[in-house]
Amino acid sequence: MRRIGAAVAVLVLAGGTLGTAAGTAGAAPAERSRAAAAACPTGWGSGAKGGAPLGADHLEDIRTGRHACFDRIVFDVPGGGDRIGYHVQYVDRFHASPSGEYIPVAGGAILDIRVGAWSYDLEAGAPTYPGEAGEPLPGVNVGGYTTFRDTRFGSTFEGETQVGLGVRARLPFRVLQLDDRVVVDVAHSWTS
Numbered sequence: 001m002r003r004i005g006a007a008v009a010v011l012v013l014a015g016g017t018l019g020t021a022a023g024t025a026g027a028a029p030a031e032r033s034r035a036a037a038a039a040c041p042t043g044w045g046s047g048a049k050g051g052a053p054l055g056a057d058h059l060e061d062i063r064t065g066r067h068a069c070f071d072r073i074v075f076d077v078p079g080g081g082d083r084i085g086y087h088v089q090y091v092d093r094f095h096a097s098p099s100g101e102y103i104p105v106a107g108g109a110i111l112d113i114r115v116g117a118w119s120y121d122l123e124a125g126a127p128t129y130p131g132e133a134g135e136p137l138p139g140v141n142v143g144g145y146t147t148f149r150d151t152r153f154g155s156t157f158e159g160e161t162q163v164g165l166g167v168r169a170r171l172p173f174r175v176l177q178l179d180d181r182v183v184v185d186v187a188h189s190w191t192s
Contacts, residue, residue: 040068040069040070040187040188040189041069041187043172044172044173044174044185044187045172045173046090046170046171046172046173047089048087048088048089048090049086049087049088049089049173049174049175050085050086050087050088051084051085051086051087051175051177051182057077057078057079057080057117057118058077058078058079058117058118058119058120058121058128058129059075059076059077059115059117059118059119059128059129059156059161060076060077060078060128060129061074061075061076061129062074062075062076062129062131062137062140062151062163063076063139063140064140064142064145064148064151066144066145066146067185069187069188070147070185070186070187070188071142071145071146071147071148071167071185071186071188072183072184072185072186073113073148073151073163073165073183073184074181074182074183074184075113075115075117075161075163075181075182075183075184076180076181077115077117077180077181077182078180079180080117080179080180080181081179081180082177082178082179084115084116084117084177084180084181084182085115085116085160086113086114086115086116086175086177086182087113087114088111088112088113088114088173088175088184089111089112090109090110090111090112090170091110091111091112092110093110094110094112094152094154094164095154096133096134096154096155096162097114097154097155097157097160097162098155098157099155101133101134103133103134103152103154103164104152105150105151105152105164105165105166106149106150106166107148107149107150107165107166107167107168108149108167108168108169108170109166109167109168109169109170109171110164110165110166110167111164111165111167111173111184111186112154112162112164113162113163113164113165113184114160114161114162114163115160115161115163115182116159116160117159117160117161118156118159118161119131119156119161120156129161131153131156131161131163132153133153133154133155134152134153135152135153136150136151136152136153137151137152137153137163146168146188147167147168147171147186147187147188148165148166148167148168148186149166149167149168150164150165150166151163151164151165151166152164152166165184165186167186171186171187171188171189171190172186172187172190173185173186173187
């Protein structure tokens with residue numbers, strides 16, 4: 001009888017241990033997926049970034065979006081393909097090209113973004129994107145964004161459109177050159 005009682009006790013303890021282990025093992029993938037979802041890309045850096053300096057077609061729209069790890073600004077250049085040039089860098093003060101006119105941009109840091117596309121159609125004599133020097137980007141509202149603070153149109157000159165992007169601080173960013181658009185993502189933090 002004692003052996004049967006001892007055997008039952010061992011089975012009960014073993015079953016409880018297995019149940020606890022199974023519960024922990026079942027929770028582990030969910031915890032790992034939450035951790036993976038919360039982890040954000042790093043390693044972008046904050047140094048100047050540039051792509052092929054080729055002019056493209058006309059800039060037609062600038063839009064922004066919020067993501068879990070970064071804020072995004074997109075420059076739409078239909079017909080530009082993957083040859084749209086760009087140059088993006090942090091600057092101490094934002095100056096319109098080529099006039100050199102100082103344009104105040106709110107935020108703890110300023111990205112000077114230049115995209116190889118006209119915002120004005122010279123043949124038609126009309127803007128393809130209605131930006132005005134020194135003014136916020138039309139139709140773009142960055143209120144409530146984690147990183148973005150302000151946008152200002154700089155200029156369009158010799159096949160290049162310039163925008164000042166005010167951000168919370170000098171944070172890492174990346175630039176993606178995709179079909180018909182250039183995308184700039186600015187991380188919410190250095191350690192996300």
